[in-house]
Amino acid sequence: MDISEVDKKNNKMKKITFIATFGGLLFGFDTGVINGALPYMSMANQLDLTPATEGLVSSSLVFGAAFGAITGGRLSDSFGRRKMILVLAIIFFIATLGCGLSPNMYYMVTFRVILGLAVGGASVIVPTFLSEMSSKEKRGRMVTQNELMIVSGQLMAYVINGVLGNLVDNQGVWRVMLLVATIPAIILWFGMLKVPESPRWYASRSKYWPAYNILRTIRDEKTAAEEVKEIKTIIDKEKLIKDESSNEFLKPWVRKILYIGIGIGVVQQITGVNSIMYYGTEILRDSGFTTKAALIGNIANGVISVVAVFIGIWLLGKFGRKPMLIIGQIGVILTLSTLGFLPLVLQGNPIFPFLVLSLTVIFLGFMQGAVAPVTWLMLSEIFPLKIRGIGMGASVFFLWITNFIVSLIFPILLGHLGLSNTFIIFACLNIISILFVKKFLPETKDKSLEEIEEYFKATAKKGKKIEKKIAEEQ
Known part of the structure; x- marks a missing residue:
């Protein structure tokens, strides 16, 4: 394989990583944006929050994330990593709109819980997708990029909060702070339409030919063939392990x-x-x-x-x-x-x-x-x-x-x-x-x-x- 072909495949992997880690960016932004929005939404002419309801609004996202994390992996096992990230992008978008347009605390808490489901799902599915798309040599670097996107999303939220809070003289500015997250949600959805499914997920459904076809677009053909064989061996072992694991906790x-x-x-x-x-x-x-x-x-x-x-x-x-x-x-x-x-x-x-x-x-x-x-x-x-x-x-x-x-x-x-x-x-x-x-x-x-x-x-x-x-x- 010539150098230009190698560069092309490397660039495709970089694009896949960049697009998928928008899930991490949304994770970081949605957990960080409440930091600057809370003082405004707590005002009497906004959502009129008490210390107790402030805690409820802030923590409701995390409550949803707990259940999003524990169910996200199982759903992605059944329906595919790429499909579930597309679903998460839609949930991010709808829940963000709901939070930004909420007329009272009850609507806000409801949509924050729904947003938390997406955050929790992203915390599990995105790293899994990246680890399955990457080669073993680059796996650590690719998965770490998601961690960097999470903290970058939090930094982005703080910067946007600081800019809007100082330039917009309106107590309803918190709505704009929250609604900014619809933009990366849209980018994530359209971007994932051009990203292939995880080859390992296809292999787990015994679809080895689609897995090979995807791998050959991001690896050389020899490596792709060897990787499919390796994946098949690992999956066969995992099936055996799964059958034996029920008694382990005894x-x-x-x-x-x-x-x-x-x-x-x-x-x-x-x-x-x-x-x-x-x-x-x-x-x-x-x-x-x-x-x-x-x-x-x-x-x-x-x-x-x-x-x-x-x-x-x-x-x-x-x-x-x-x-x-x-x-x-x-x-x-x-x-x-x-x-x-x-x-x-x-x-x-x-x-x-x-x-x-x-x-x-x-x-x-x-x-x-x-x-x-x-x-x-x-x-x-x-x-x-x-x-x-x-x-x-x-x-x-x-x-x-x-x-x-x-x-x-x-x-x-x-x-x-x-x-x-x-x-x-x-x-x-x-x-x-x-x-x-x-x-x-x-x-x-x-x-x-x-x-x-x-x-x-x-x-x-x-x-x-x-x-x-x-x-x-x-």
């Missing part, structure tokens, strides 16, 4: 891994990261910024999130998972504690708002550069092959549910306990998280997936021996 060491996976998901969310991602503008307003200044200041949170993802990817290749996670959590505790005690001594001081902004930026640096990347990587590593899909699905479900609870109660805590006490509560929760990580999480760096599985089996056997020894002594 094993104590497997249940322990499941509890650890759920724990990792909960640990990521009780950092309070999404209290800053969703309510950053409210936090900065409470510290002393005007609404317009808070919208501009909040852009810094989006910028650091993008930069920190790049740094986190680099750090993962250099340091162990466990120490990286613990250092990230220590950074989170220190910044949250400082945010908690700062109002007690500097409230009313002209520099106080700027210190709060600086600390939220540092907090997100630790979170997005250490805690978040380790969380997602370890969730993909710790589960044995037989239960990887079920185990990761359950863990991500609990991650979203914890996100929902934090998003729901944060504005209530902020309204009743104030900025200081709210952050001190989150700091205390993260001390418990560090104890969990130190006691239960294994180090997985430079270990194969099989070695990790053997580690859990060995520790389970060791635990049984200790229990038997204690029983004999008694």
Whole structure:
């Protein structure tokens, strides 16, 4: 195959990646845009939200996302990755229109739940589609681009919120902030019409010829043929594994891994990261910024999130998972504690708002550069092959549910306990998280997936021996 043909196939893969990751962009935008829209929609002549209904509006999307995530993968298994992304694009568009035109809080919550279904579905289906379209050499880079599009979508939301909030002198500007998301939804839908279906999905339906025809448009013919054979071998093994997996959860060491996976998901969310991602503008307003200044200041949170993802990817290749996670959590505790005690001594001081902004930026640096990347990587590593899909699905479900609870109660805590006490509560929760990580999480760096599985089996056997020894002594 000549160089021009190689370039053509590489460019096609780049286009497929770019179009599909608009699902990630929408994920990021829709979770971030509420940050700047909330202060306006809370006004008496808009949706007249209380702290409790603010939490309900913000968290309703996350509640929907939990169920979108747990059902999205199964639906894409039945109907195809490409078809489901097309469906998600339609849901994104309709739900965004519904949110932007909502006449009251009840309509808003309903459409935010529907929007959450699309967000949750995109969080599962888009990375799956990308991993199945890519070659094994480029898989990591392609899937990581979706993570970058998520944080880029959040940054885009903060920038648009800042621009609209400062240029449009109308309290109904929040509607425009929300409706901007219809544009990437349209791009995603029309773009996916030109994108092929996942060859691996075709192969899973025993349609090997269509799978080969798609692969030869993005690989050379020899590689395409070899890949189809490899996919067939893997699918045959997976069918056998699926038949055997139902009894796996009866094993104590497997249940322990499941509890650890759920724990990792909960640990990521009780950092309070999404209290800053969703309510950053409210936090900065409470510290002393005007609404317009808070919208501009909040852009810094989006910028650091993008930069920190790049740094986190680099750090993962250099340091162990466990120490990286613990250092990230220590950074989170220190910044949250400082945010908690700062109002007690500097409230009313002209520099106080700027210190709060600086600390939220540092907090997100630790979170997005250490805690978040380790969380997602370890969730993909710790589960044995037989239960990887079920185990990761359950863990991500609990991650979203914890996100929902934090998003729901944060504005209530902020309204009743104030900025200081709210952050001190989150700091205390993260001390418990560090104890969990130190006691239960294994180090997985430079270990194969099989070695990790053997580690859990060995520790389970060791635990049984200790229990038997204690029983004999008694």
